[in-house]
Amino acid sequence: MTGTRPPGGAPARPGLLAHPTTPRSLRVHDAALRAAAELLAEGGLPATTMDAVVARSGVSKATLYKHWPSRTALAAEAFGLRMADAAAPPDTGSARGDLTEHLRQVSALYAGDHGLVFSQLLAACVIDPGAGSYFREFFLQGRRDAVAELWRRALERGEADPDIDGETAIDLLFGPLVFRLMAGHLPLTRQEADRIAAAALGGLLRRPPPS
Amino acid sequence: MTGTRPPGGAPARPGLLAHPTTPRSLRVHDAALRAAAELLAEGGLPATTMDAVVARSGVSKATLYKHWPSRTALAAEAFGLRMADAAAPPDTGSARGDLTEHLRQVSALYAGDHGLVFSQLLAACVIDPGAGSYFREFFLQGRRDAVAELWRRALERGEADPDIDGETAIDLLFGPLVFRLMAGHLPLTRQEADRIAAAALGGLLRRPPPS
Amino acid sequence: MTGTRPPGGAPARPGLLAHPTTPRSLRVHDAALRAAAELLAEGGLPATTMDAVVARSGVSKATLYKHWPSRTALAAEAFGLRMADAAAPPDTGSARGDLTEHLRQVSALYAGDHGLVFSQLLAACVIDPGAGSYFREFFLQGRRDAVAELWRRALERGEADPDIDGETAIDLLFGPLVFRLMAGHLPLTRQEADRIAAAALGGLLRRPPPS
Amino acid sequence: MTGTRPPGGAPARPGLLAHPTTPRSLRVHDAALRAAAELLAEGGLPATTMDAVVARSGVSKATLYKHWPSRTALAAEAFGLRMADAAAPPDTGSARGDLTEHLRQVSALYAGDHGLVFSQLLAACVIDPGAGSYFREFFLQGRRDAVAELWRRALERGEADPDIDGETAIDLLFGPLVFRLMAGHLPLTRQEADRIAAAALGGLLRRPPPS
DNA sequence: CAGTAACCGAGACGGTACGTCAAGTCTTTCT
């Protein structure tokens, strides 16, 4: 109940504690997240040091470490909350259109400043595995849920191959983007996004009747 | 001049310079790589500190920084050389078989100790972009070349869709694995590898004639 | 009101106030002192943190700070109460014997675990002068009173030099022990205690008639 | 040879190392000591934090910790060097005069700012025993040597009681001052110094012939 | 052969941030 709560269970918003304990102050929590988000936007992960968050948020270091196990976890949560409403999946009328368009959006997002931060964060979570759960809960999950919704629509429309697992489909579409973002071996242009979408969707969607 | 040479041009093996000036360079270079590879194997990237390489190889820090721009670059090269002959692509007789089997191999490799080091290295290269070129030259390139060869065979056999770029195909197959390795949102089991292979190859290979 | 009362006036045992307002105070006060004393015995001053006292006594931090101005003050009082009946001054029949024996006792006490705590406490009172009065009132005073009694007996017996102030005599005898305890430049063995006693008493007691 | 050298052996001024190693830079060592001494003079031990020394000396924290095991050790050495020539023992012509006068000097010194720092330092060395050796080597030893010289002169003059150990004599004279300085139970005035001197010397010096 | 220039081992150093600790203050809730 107290102390760092590695996410995975309920986020457990404080204020609902059974016993007469001061709830883990929302003020502090939010101030830290806001400061971290600003720093991420301004200078990426390298600029988002704990000391900088302390300085900007007015929250003390000791308190930060009571709320998050590491600076990476804090940054991941802050980034996730900020990104929650970026790249909302489109509705073009067809599954192929939706997925292609969304993949373009995400590719463009990855190619920009947010993509840099995303890659730094993902990298940091590899190095500090304790932060991974924050990254997954506060950032990844939302994104995947959105695409899962697209996939569900595609299934309903009968466009998607029902033999293919939704998770697999998501990874097939976005894995290549992440791979390129991290390894930098190929660019993330719109054209490349289209190629990836075309190739992936060839395997994910039902063949059109060979009329 | 064996100075820091961000790869991309000739690998420029030291010792083969115009004037045979630097015979010691070779010894030093190899000793450092060997030490780094050992440390990577023993404790992953975190254990592969420059000080540890210094201690184990007998090569001085200053010298290390004459050969590589950062510890990540050194580690990437060391890892690449060690991994050069891991997971040799198979020859099963069919493109589908080859690619599926290779994807299984790589998935298994990622799921093990080497995968951990790979992910740490990739992460480090995001954080230290100067090392990325080493990672790509000494590790990634070899892997991709091997798969490219598989792809070429598939084209020759008429199994692969000739409209799809080889690079795209590679990323479509392995991007999902890398994504899962880095983000940890889903496991890298054999079953999952098969699912990914099936879905990806559905889009990459030619439809069998609907006889 | 059992608030912070830097001693120097009446010891003001809580619970004896004009209005019997604070019955719980007594329980709290004693519980804290007991916990502090135990912690001192187990791990010395470093182990006697406020948090540890809180945890062991069940008394809250805020309450502790209503009773004592600092953790050092609390520890000093706890130690003083525990030590009240240690090293009772002897009665050997002669002033020389009494004082020599007592000095031996105190030396032995300083050389042991209690001496370590004593030194830590004295040190802490230097760093936190606000606690000094507690140390003097609850620990030092009792000890000095006991020796003063010895000195009075010595005067009555005609053995002590009446020109010498009692306080001076006490410091002359025990100052060397404290000095060694704190600075650690020389040991606190029985032999050393005897040397100090002999030298000090040479100046403090009357010369025996040079018959 | 390298790393923190707890004093006790030779100070081992660097620059004389067998192997071609950069000597532990004197510049750094001196800069740190100078900064620490200044800080001690300005704000006592509490102001002499490692961070402050870092800021003032330009020496990095890591380096400081290679030269000294703790901030207390550094402060002790700095204080000792600064105090080396304070309160030089006098030469009045008689042992009684010398010792009485010196005790007055030291008492006055203890009663002033230097005394405060001295007491803080001694206290800190109790709490951080690893620093004690620095305190003894760089501060205490010099003082005791000076008094030992006085004692030797007193012996030569036939004024001192040859049965009394020099160390015991020193502790008998100065222990009371240290005791009062640390515990604060009695003041350190000139009059008190004279009383202590008189009582102590009564035991230390030979009785004048009872003419 | 002697000279000289680059190379190398050793490791001290500055810098930056980390995560930790305990003291003491403050707020909220219960009894």
Added chain:
DNA sequence: AGAAAGACTTGACGTACCGTCTCGGTTACTG
């Protein structure tokens, strides 16, 4: 109204590793 619970600020601590630098010694071409 006092007390428990415990969150919070503050300030410093000691550590880790990076990458730079200087020093003295060695090696191996050059004249």
